[in-house]
Amino acid sequence: MSALARKDEVDAAAGLRALAHELFPDLHPRGEIRWLVVAAHPDDETIGATWVLSRSDSASVLHVTDGAPHDRALWSPDAPDTREAYARLRAEEMRAALGLAGVGPERIHRLGFADQKACAALAELSLQVADVLAALRPDxxxxxxxxxGHPDHDAAAFAVRAASGLLARNRIAGPRIAEMTSYHRFEGQLRTGVFLPGGGKAAERVLGTEERALKTRMLRSFASQSRVLVPFGVQAERFRAAPAYDFTRPPHEGPLHYETLGWPMTGARWRELAGTALRELGLGESRWR
Structure with missing residues (x-):
């Protein structure tokens, strides 16, 4: 049983159901709502979805990457000597953090792409995500x-929608797609914990005292990422029903956040890869809800 559900199982379940109804008023599952959090890296699930994970006894987490880039310049200053060891450290930190929320290893799934490399294999990533969705059948x-904000974040967003399209093509009912916040650049500034404007109303959940303490402990479990996690607060989390995207167009005007960091990936190249993946998957329509 999850950390908060142990304290008040009824209130935890009711809170999750209320959030689901706020996001999707026409969703009426017969039993417990099945949640799946798809995170680009270990720690993204804690940043964006602690409120959900700490309340659910069945929510699963799927990590797209192992959190360890090939480029050592992008590693934490105190990272181990090899990429493989760094990936193992990231996994250990993630399991410790999720354990605090009551999420055991049986509910954690990993695809194992290298950090920064998910967008180079969008078609394969989408197929793997489709397999996970078909197996877990989340609501x-x-x-x-x-x-x-990050090319891997955008790859996860693409893959979930492409996977849903693949399931629909095979007449398999897919899940409702909702979003958690991460980070992006808006009006020249890094913003965390909020969405870009124009994507629909967000459902805000203010974290109580115990919830803030739990999220703080979870974030501290990611010791190797302590510098990276400084901008992220623990006061509230926001969710919304996913808007329709055209992944062949920029998400906003001006430089993307990752383009300002000197990384090799550019928005233009990312969109080119997305277009190629759409053709490989036979998904001619690039907009999905």
Whole structure:
């Protein structure tokens, strides 16, 4: 049983159901709502979805990457000597953090793409995500928005929608797609914990004292990422029903956040890869809800 559900199982379940109804008023599952959080990296699920994970006894987490880039310049200053060891450290930190929320290893799934490399294999990523969706059959998937904050975040957003399209083509009912916040650049500034404007109303959940303390402990479990996690607060989390995206167009005007960091990936190249993946998958329509 999850950390908060142990304290008040009824209130936890009611809170999850209320959020689901706020996001999708026409969703009426017969039993417990099945949630799946799709995160680009270990720690993204804690940043964006602690409120959900700490309340659900059945929510699962799917990590797209192992959190360890090939480029050592992008590693934490105190990272181990090899990429493989760094990936193992990221996994250990993630399991410790999720354990605090009551999410055991049996509910954690990993695809194992290298950090920064998910967008180079969008078609394969989408097929793997489709397999996970078909196996777990979640009612709601929580994933990153398409906002240009990180190329892996945008890859996760793409893959969930492409996977849903693949399931629909095979006449398999897919999940409702919702979004959790991460980060992006807006009006020249890094913003965390909020969505880009124009994507629909967000459902805000203010964290109580115990919830803030739990999220703080979870974030501290990611010791190797302590510098990266400084901008992220623990006061509230926001969710919304996923808007329709055209992944062949920029998410906003001006430079994307990752383009300002000197990384090799550019928005133009990312969109080119997305277009190629759409053709490979036979998904001619690039907009999905």
């Amino acid at each position: 709601i998937v929580l994933v990153h928005p398409y906002e240009g």
